[in-house]
Amino acid sequence: MTLASLPRHQGGADGLARLLGQALLAGYWHPGETFPRERDLCEHFEVSRNQVRSALATLVALGLIERTAGRGSLVCEIGEWHLLDPLVSAWMADIEAPDPQLLREIFAFRYSAEPAVARLAARAAEAEDLERLEAAYQGMQRTAGRPEESAQHAEHDVAFHEAVYRASHNLVWRQMGHLLKPSIVALIQRSQAPLQPQRDGLGDSLARHGRLLEAIRHRDADAAEAAATDVLRRTAVDLGIVADAEAGSAWRR
Amino acid sequence: MTLASLPRHQGGADGLARLLGQALLAGYWHPGETFPRERDLCEHFEVSRNQVRSALATLVALGLIERTAGRGSLVCEIGEWHLLDPLVSAWMADIEAPDPQLLREIFAFRYSAEPAVARLAARAAEAEDLERLEAAYQGMQRTAGRPEESAQHAEHDVAFHEAVYRASHNLVWRQMGHLLKPSIVALIQRSQAPLQPQRDGLGDSLARHGRLLEAIRHRDADAAEAAATDVLRRTAVDLGIVADAEAGSAWRR
DNA sequence: CGAGGTCAAATGTCTGACATTTGTGGCGGC
């Protein structure tokens, strides 16, 4: 793929890295393909070689491309990408069409991980954690059911789940909160009607979030784990990550 | 802290980044302190400004330091560090004395996460995954009980757990396998007698790994989850992450 | 047909200068 269809102007070397990184995440180039040469990038974006090299160094650090003297730059396999890096997550969060396979992977991770995180949160949450959860939950309440405010609703949704990760009071889990934004935002964009009336028996999303909040508030680890599973199950079923039948049996034991 | 006590020669800009990064991870400078200036680094290591700037750019990308024109470089808070980046993990893996608090955080994460990973592995493992697990397990068997081969034993230990993460067939979990190396290697270095005879009733480590392998082989998710908890529990008790009493009750439900 | 050499192409590195941002100290006015 040539770079003819990429926009020109953006701010500085970081902006260039972001532009190229998002193009890579969106599948503009495929793994194994050769990435444009430094000189071509300089000409196309009308920037100095320094900026190009700085941007490419960022992409290398994120495992998106691989460079060797004399050969050029190659796009790495998706398995090499540093999905856990905050930069990658932030870039992925505002792409219109991220790789659906990638989204499934991220959500499958969340579906297996967040119950355990909720357990930890129920045991470790402190007053300020509960305040953050409460604030995010109220934000979700205010913006619920209004399609024109779905963007804000997603923001509060992200904040809620991030607060859960943070309440675990574990550095590693907390950093993984970065993965939430791309997952939640992209999923809402995918489903044009994010707040469709629940045609299944799983109850509405807001109430499930509320039950998770209450479980953490009461330091009930078992209830928190179950509530976290409930929050994610509907989407997991939609994405085919877990079969409808086992959503309530084998998975939860 | 000055940089007078850091060694001089290492290979290239990557080597310099590694040296400085490991110094940061080891607590050579504390969060909030100002990092040495470019010019001083050039002089001390006798390298060009390009290499210094390249190395510092890496440290910025990893969230270890923060730079602003006119002010200099500051060491970031530990919470900002990108612990999930493979580079950081690799650096941390061969530091003689990593921050013990950091190790506790990483192990606490593993203790809460690996049971869920083992569940996924039991459901998703394929033939090649079982081969990898088997090979690592046999390697652990060969090197067990021989203090002179504790390094190789640790390598096989890492390979075993990495194979479990990989067997989950989830991109995100698989990438988190990077965290295993620093965790396992550092813990073995800490306990001078890694293979001391089991004075508690938890059984020996090798047998517990074997039970995890068998559970995955038989696609028994419940047994795999329990076995993974068993593998980690002894160390978790030693580190004070979980109380001895609740190791078998509340945590496993 | 194969081994080796030569060349072009691409990335890596160096150097020196200049631009920009930031903090600080001095200077003057009120």
Place this chain on the structure above:
DNA sequence: GCCGCCACAAATGTCAGACATTTGACCTCG
């Protein structure tokens, strides 16, 4: 004496040009 403004120094950011090194391909010669 206090406050605001200005100028300067210090640090990082940026640029441009040249040169070094690695790689792959082509070409030649035995």
